[in-house]
Amino acid sequence: MTALPRPLSEPLFRAGPAPLGWPRMVLSGWWYQLKMQAQSGFTVLVALIQPLIFASIAMADQQAGNRTLPLLYYALGAGIMGIWSTVVFGCGGALNWQRHQGMLEPLVIAPAPFVLVLLGITLGTASVGLYAMAATLLWGWLVFGAHLHFANLPAFALAVVATVVALGLLGLVLGSSFVLYRNSNALSNALEYPVWLVCGLLVPLSLLPGWTHPLAYVLAPTWGVEALRAAAIGGNPWLPLLWCGVASIAYLGLGVVLVRNVERLSRIHATLTFQ
Amino acid sequence: MPRDQQSIGEFAIEVDQLWRTYRTTTGTLRRHRLEIEAVRGISLRVEPGELFGLLGPNGAGKTTTIRVLCTLLLPTSGKVRVRGVDVVEHAREVRRQIGYVFGGDRGLYDRLSAIDNLRYFADLYALEPRRQRQRIEEVLELVGLEGRGRERVEGFARGMRQRLHLARGLLHDPPVLFFDEPTIGVDPVGAREVRQVISDLAKAGKTILLTTHYMFEADSLCDRIAVIAKGKIVAQGTPQQLKAGVRVGTVIEIEAYGVPERTVQRIRDLPEVDSVATEEREQAQLLTVQAREGSQLTGRLLQLLEGVRVERIAAREPTLEDAYVALVTAE
Amino acid sequence: MSVASVRQEPRTGNFWRVFFVGGLISYRALFYWISPWQYIPTLLAAPLFQILFFVYLGRSVGVGSTNFFVVGNSIQVCSMSGIYGMTMALSNERFFQTLSPILATPANRISIFLGRGLPVVVTGIQTTAFGFLVSAFLLGFRPAPSELPALALTVLITAASCTGFGMALGSIGLRVRDVWVTANIAYFAMLLLCGVEVPLRRLPGALQALAHFLPLTHGIAAARLLASGHNVAAAWPDIGGECVVGVAWATAGFLLFRYFEGQGRRSGAFDRL
Numbered sequence: 001m002t003a004l005p006r007p008l009s010e011p012l013f014r015a016g017p018a019p020l021g022w023p024r025m026v027l028s029g030w031w032y033q034l035k036m037q038a039q040s041g042f043t044v045l046v047a048l049i050q051p052l053i054f055a056s057i058a059m060a061d062q063q064a065g066n067r068t069l070p071l072l073y074y075a076l077g078a079g080i081m082g083i084w085s086t087v088v089f090g091c092g093g094a095l096n097w098q099r100h101q102g103m104l105e106p107l108v109i110a111p112a113p114f115v116l117v118l119l120g121i122t123l124g125t126a127s128v129g130l131y132a133m134a135a136t137l138l139w140g141w142l143v144f145g146a147h148l149h150f151a152n153l154p155a156f157a158l159a160v161v162a163t164v165v166a167l168g169l170l171g172l173v174l175g176s177s178f179v180l181y182r183n184s185n186a187l188s189n190a191l192e193y194p195v196w197l198v199c200g201l202l203v204p205l206s207l208l209p210g211w212t213h214p215l216a217y218v219l220a221p222t223w224g225v226e227a228l229r230a231a232a233i234g235g236n237p238w239l240p241l242l243w244c245g246v247a248s249i250a251y252l253g254l255g256v257v258l259v260r261n262v263e264r265l266s267r268i269h270a271t272l273t274f275q
Numbered sequence: 276m277p278r279d280q281q282s283i284g285e286f287a288i289e290v291d292q293l294w295r296t297y298r299t300t301t302g303t304l305r306r307h308r309l310e311i312e313a314v315r316g317i318s319l320r321v322e323p324g325e326l327f328g329l330l331g332p333n334g335a336g337k338t339t340t341i342r343v344l345c346t347l348l349l350p351t352s353g354k355v356r357v358r359g360v361d362v363v364e365h366a367r368e369v370r371r372q373i374g375y376v377f378g379g380d381r382g383l384y385d386r387l388s389a390i391d392n393l394r395y396f397a398d399l400y401a402l403e404p405r406r407q408r409q410r411i412e413e414v415l416e417l418v419g420l421e422g423r424g425r426e427r428v429e430g431f432a433r434g435m436r437q438r439l440h441l442a443r444g445l446l447h448d449p450p451v452l453f454f455d456e457p458t459i460g461v462d463p464v465g466a467r468e469v470r471q472v473i474s475d476l477a478k479a480g481k482t483i484l485l486t487t488h489y490m491f492e493a494d495s496l497c498d499r500i501a502v503i504a505k506g507k508i509v510a511q512g513t514p515q516q517l518k519a520g521v522r523v524g525t526v527i528e529i530e531a532y533g534v535p536e537r538t539v540q541r542i543r544d545l546p547e548v549d550s551v552a553t554e555e556r557e558q559a560q561l562l563t564v565q566a567r568e569g570s571q572l573t574g575r576l577l578q579l580l581e582g583v584r585v586e587r588i589a590a591r592e593p594t595l596e597d598a599y600v601a602l603v604t605a606e
Numbered sequence: 607m608s609v610a611s612v613r614q615e616p617r618t619g620n621f622w623r624v625f626f627v628g629g630l631i632s633y634r635a636l637f638y639w640i641s642p643w644q645y646i647p648t649l650l651a652a653p654l655f656q657i658l659f660f661v662y663l664g665r666s667v668g669v670g671s672t673n674f675f676v677v678g679n680s681i682q683v684c685s686m687s688g689i690y691g692m693t694m695a696l697s698n699e700r701f702f703q704t705l706s707p708i709l710a711t712p713a714n715r716i717s718i719f720l721g722r723g724l725p726v727v728v729t730g731i732q733t734t735a736f737g738f739l740v741s742a743f744l745l746g747f748r749p750a751p752s753e754l755p756a757l758a759l760t761v762l763i764t765a766a767s768c769t770g771f772g773m774a775l776g777s778i779g780l781r782v783r784d785v786w787v788t789a790n791i792a793y794f795a796m797l798l799l800c801g802v803e804v805p806l807r808r809l810p811g812a813l814q815a816l817a818h819f820l821p822l823t824h825g826i827a828a829a830r831l832l833a834s835g836h837n838v839a840a841a842w843p844d845i846g847g848e849c850v851v852g853v854a855w856a857t858a859g860f861l862l863f864r865y866f867e868g869q870g871r872r873s874g875a876f877d878r879l
Binding site: 069190203204 | 647669794803809
Binding site: 011012013014015018021024025028029032035036039040101102103105106107108109110111112113117267268269270 | 297298342345346347348349367368370371373375377379380381382383384385386387391394395396398399400401402403404406410443447448
C-alpha cells in the first residue's frame with residue numbers, strides 16, 4: 001500500500017456554496033437508512049404484526065357494528081398507526097441506536113450540518129412505515145373484502161409522500177428530544193396509543209372531546225390520514241395537505257433548534273459516545 | 276481560509292493549556308456531583324507534515340485530548356487550533372480538513388456494503404458526485420480492500436474494518452489525520468500494515484497525530500512523542516531525546532511470590548533506588564527496581580526479601596520502556 | 607469458617623425460600639421494567655390510553671358498550687406482565703448467561719420456576735387494578751358491588767394463567783433465539799382473538815376454538831358477567847376454564863424447561879445465544 005498522489009485534473013469537492021450540497025446529504029441519508037432497515041426481512045415482519053392486528057380488530061368491529069364508515073377508512077387508519085409506531089420508536093430511538101452502533105462520532109465529525117444528517121435518518125425510518133400501509137391495505141382487501149378504490153389517485157400518491165415527509169420531520173423533533181432520555185423506549189411505548197387516539201386514526205375527531213382537537217391539529221398524522229381518506233374515499237384532500245405542509249415546516253424549524261441544542265450539550269457533556 | 280494552504284510558520288495543530296473536566300453524578304437517591312479532570316493543562320504544537328504521537332496508559336487522557344482536537348468535545352478551558360482554525364468557533368471548517376480514524380468493531384454500518392458506507396460519507400463530505408466513484412476506488416485500493424467493496428461490512432474481520440475506517444478517513448483527502456489507537460485489537464501482521472500506511476501518509480505530507488499505549492509503536496513511527504499520564508504531559512520530544520532522558524542506571528528485575536507491601540516500601544527507601552514498579556503476573560509478582568548506575572544492590576535486595584520465595588533476580592540495562600513506565604507511574 | 611458449621615436447610619424450608627426470595631431477587635435482576643422510568647410509561651400510561659382508545663373505537667363503530675371494552679382491556683393488560691415479564695425472566699437468564707450456574711444448584715426446580723412467576727402475577731394484578739381504577743374515574747365504570755370479590759378472584763386467576771402462558775413462551779426462549787417475535791405475535795394475536803376487542807362470536811369458528819385454548823378468553827368472559835351483575839354461579843364455568851388453561855400452559859412450560867435442561871446438559875447448548 002502506498003500513498004497515491006491526488007490527480008490534478010478534477011477537483012475533489014463540489015464547487016459552489018455549501019447549501020448546494022444539502023439536498024444530496026439528506027437524500028443520501030434517506031436512501032441508505034431505508035436500505036438498511038428495509039433489507040432485514042425480520043424487522044419488516046415484526047413491524048407488520050401490530051398494524052395487521054389492529055387493522056383486523058377495527059375491520060372486524062366495523063363489520064359487527066353500524067358500518068357507517070367504509071372498511072378502507074380503517075385500513076388507512078391502521079396503516080398510519082403503523083407508520084406512527086415506526087416513527088415513534090425508530091426516530092425516537094434513532095440517536096440512541098446510532099450511538100450504540102458507534103456511528104455518532106463519524107457522523108458528527110463530517111462537516112455536514114447535523115440536522116441534515118438526522119433528517120435523512122428520520123425520513124428513511126418514516127418511509128419504512130410504508131410497508132405497514134401497504135400491508136394493511138392488502139390485508140383489508142384480501143381478508144375483509146375492503147374496496148380499494150381511489151377517488152383521486154394522484155392526490156393519494158401526493159398524500160402518501162406528504163405524510164411520510166411530515167412524519168419524518170416530526171421524527172426529527174422526536175429524535176432530537178428523546179436522545180436526552182436514556183429510557184427512550186419506554187417513552188416511545190407510552191406515546192403510541194395517545195397519538196393514535198387523539199389524531200383520529202380509527203375514531204373520527206368529532207367523537208373526541210373538543211379540548212383534544214388543538215392537540216390533534218398540531219400533529220401530522222391527523223392531517224396525513226385526513227388527506228389520504230379524502231383522496232381515497234372522497235372529500236377535499238387539499239386542505240389537509242396544506243396543513244400537512246404547514247406542520248412540516250413548523251417541525252423543521254423546531255427540529256433545527258433542538259438539534260443545535262443537542263449538539264451543544266453533547267460536546268459539553270461527552271454523551272456522544274459514553275454510555 | 277483556503278483549503279489547501281496554510282500560512283508559513285503556522286503550526287498544523289496548536290494546543291494551549293487545554294483543560295477538560297467531566298461532571299458526572301453518581302447514585303440514584305442521593306446524587307453526588309463528581310468532577311473528573313481528564314486533561315489538566317496540556318500544551319503541544321505539531322508542525323505541518325509531522326507524525327506526532329500521544330503516548331500513555333489507559334485513562335491518561337489521550338482519547339479525551341484527541342476528541343477535543345477533532346471537535347467532538349469542547350474544552351473546559353484553553354485554546355485549540357487546527358491549521359490555524361479554532362476548533363470551538365469554527366468547528367465545521369476544521370471538520371472539512373481533518374480525518375478521524377478510531378479502532379474497534381463499531382463505527383460502520385454493518386448492513387451496508389463497504390462502498391455504500393463510503394458513498395454515504397462522500398455525500399456528507401460534499402464530494403463532487405461525479406468524482407465519488409473514482410475516489411472510492413482509489414481509497415479502497417490504498418487500504419488494500421479493492422475487490423471487497425461490494426461485501427457487507429458485517430462479514431468483515433477486525434482488521435478489514437480498521438482498513439475501512441482508514442479509507443473513510445482518507446476519502447476527502449484531509450491534510451490532518453487523527454488516529455486513536457489504530458492498532459488495538461489488530462493481529463500483528465495487520466498492525467504492521469496499518470503502521471506502514473500511516474508512515475506512508477506522513478511521507479506524502481500529511482500531518483498525523485496518533486494516540487497509542489504501545490511504546491514501540493510510538494518509538495518506531497513518530498517524529499515526536501508526548502508522554503501523557505493522569506491528564507498531564509510528563510515528557511515531550513523526539514524518541515532520541517526521550518531515550519537520552521532516561522537516566523543511565525541499572526534495572527533489577529525480581530520475580531517473587533507474595534512480596535509484602537512493607538518490603539516493597541523498604542526497597543523503595545534504599546538510597547540508590549530511584550523507583551520500584553510492581554506488576555502482578557498470575558500468582559507471582561514482578562518487581563522492577565530502577566537504581567543508580569554502579570550500585571551493588573542484589574545482595575541487599577535478597578536480604579530484604581528473606582522469607583519470600585524468589586524465583587528469579589536479574590540485572591539489565593534500562594530501555595525506553597522503563598523510562599516510559601517510570602514516567603507514567605510517578606506520582 | 608469451618609466446613610462443619612455450614613448446615614443445609616431442611617428441604618421444605620429451602621423450597622419456600624427459593625420460591626419467595628429467590629424469585630424476588632431474580633425478578634429485580636431481570637425484570638427490565640422495575641425502574642419507575644420504565645414502569646410508569648409502560649405499565650400505567652400505555653394501558654390507560656389503550657382502554658380509552660378501544661372504548662372510543664367501540665363507540666364509533668357501535669359495537670359493545672363502554673363496560674365491554676373497559677373490562678376486556680383492563681384484564682388484557684395483565685398479559686403484558688405475564689407474557690413479556692415471564693419471557694424476560696426466563697430468557698434473559700440465558701442472555702446474561704446465568705442459567706448454568708442456577709441449574710447447577712440442587713434447588714428444587716419447581717420452586718425456581720414458579721418462584722419467578724409470583725412477582726410477575728403481582729405486577730399483572732397491579733396493572734389490571736390500575737386499569738379498573740382509571741376507568742372508574744374517567745369513564746364512570748361501576749362494576750356490580752356484590753360481585754367484586756368474585757371479580758378480584760377472576761383477575762387473580764387470569765393474571766396467573768397469563769403468567770403460565772408466559773412460562774411456556776419463556777421456556778421456548780431458552781432454546782429458540784428469537785422468542786421475542788413469538789411473544790409479540792402471541793400478545794397481539796390474543797388482543798384480536800380472545801374477545802378483548804372483538805366479540806368472540808364474530809370470529810370464524812376455527813379461531814373461536816383456538817381462543818378457548820388461550821388465556822384471557824375465559825377470564826374476560828367471566829369478568830364481563832360479574833361486572834354487569836350476574837351471579838358468581840353464572841361465571842364459574844369460565845373461571846374454571848381459565849384455571850384449567852393456566853395450569854395446562856404452566857405445566858407445559860415446566861416440562862419444556864426440564865426437557866431443555868436435560869438437552870442442554872447433554873449438548874452443552876446452554877448460554878449459547
